[in-house]
Amino acid sequence: MIGAGAIGLGTAWHLAQQGHDVSLYDPRLNKSLHREGSANDLSGTSASLGVLMGHVFRRSSGRGWRLRRRSMELWPQWIEKLQAHQPELKLHPGLLQIADDEPTAERMESLAAQRVDLGLHMVSNADLAAIWPTASHGGLHSRHDGRVDPLLLQLALRQALAGQSVALNATAVVRLERNDNHWRVHRADGDSSVHDLVVLSTALCSDALLEPLGHARPMTPVLGQALSLQLTTDPTAWSNWPSVLVDQGFNLIPTAPGQLLLGATVEPGDRASEDPLTLMRSLNERAPEWLSSATVVGHWSGLRARPVDRPAPLLEELEPGLILASGHYRNGVLLTPGTAEWVAAAVQQA
Ligand SMILES: Cc1cc2nc3c(=O)[nH]c(=O)nc-3n(C[C@H](O)[C@H](O)[C@H](O)COP(=O)(O)OP(=O)(O)OC[C@H]3O[C@@H](n4cnc5c(N)ncnc54)[C@H](O)[C@@H]3O)c2cc1C
Known part of the structure; x- marks a missing residue:
């Protein structure tokens, strides 16, 4: 290897x-x-x-879907065996995608209807009010998708x-x-x-x-920047939060009370730019106050290999x-x- x-x-x-x-x-x-x-x-x-977006994949056939489904089936077994070596390694379940607009919400609804058995269901604006009040088209919750800590x-x-x-x-x-x-x-x-x-x-x-x-x-490089943030205001306890909340393609990942990861930008090439970072940081100027006022405690970038x-x-x-x-x-x-x-x-x- x-x-x-x-x-x-x-x-x-x-x-x-x-x-x-x-x-x-x-x-x-x-x-x-x-x-x-x-x-x-x-x-x-x-x-x-380390976000595992398996069951929310758009397509329902082909190699990409088969690989995702099989990987999601295997993850719990992998984690169980690997915990013998690293007890803190966990599968953090629950991923919530916020719908940006009505067509997206409709697509999510149809996916949720087809994949009830895989743990998908729609969430209303009212359900989201406590954690993501800016949602205006609901969201898609996936019970078995989620995250592993890649380190x-x-x-x-x-x-x-x-x-x-x-x-x-x-x-x-x-x-x-x-x-x-x-x-x-x-x-x-x-x-x-x-x-x-x-x-x-x-x-x-x-x-x-x-x-x-x-x-x-x-293969061509596609750079990604990510941030580790410390909140200065609420919400600090992350009550009712999923392991991953996805808004406009950006992941918000609570890691500890008052702490979260935010990422990642998608930048063709291998040089980190300020604009995509600013855009992500403000979630296109739709970030809640507690997020825009958070302090950056970590900032890193890495390259994805795109064939x-x-x-x-x-x-x-x-x-x-x-x-x-x-x-x-x-x-x-x-x-x-x-x-x-x-x-x-x-x-x-x-
Ligand atoms: C910011 C960011 C966020 C991401 N978020 C996610 C996510 O949430 N979920 C997800 O599934 N994916 C995510 N990805 C994508 C994911 O990181 C990659 O798809 C994955 O890491 C690829 O794994 P890999 O083992 O192929 O490559 P790498 O992790 O890059 O490993 C390649 C290894 O090959 C070694 N190597 C290279 N050349 C040689 C050589 N000649 N001899 C010996 N060794 C060599 C390198 O040292 C390196 O360790 C993200 C990527 C980035 C950049």
């Missing part, structure tokens, strides 16, 4: 549990997992908010891997070389080793390893023994369990 973000760690763990002999490479493996103050050198996973998740997975004797190599891979039926993995420290199979989960860096092998899979001219994510066996599991764009944390299962099936067939 090359790359140890959510996808690489989760897939390595799943493969090791199935009895495969796994080695994992990533120079970040010996770095601690935190975002202190203002950070911009984070992996996609460490920058992410605790990575910590738990790293610990689980160490317990399973997965070889953790804190070094970058600089080149892949086919050798008969094997792969020689050349490392940045000058060493190399031979493996039967290679799985690439290196997000934006994947093409640098793939292009020399004739498998160009370009060019192909749908996200890129799950492909590119040639015998070379598997790509990358380009998860905006939903890599959510899709980690389903991706791991897809890779395991591809490994089985290889």
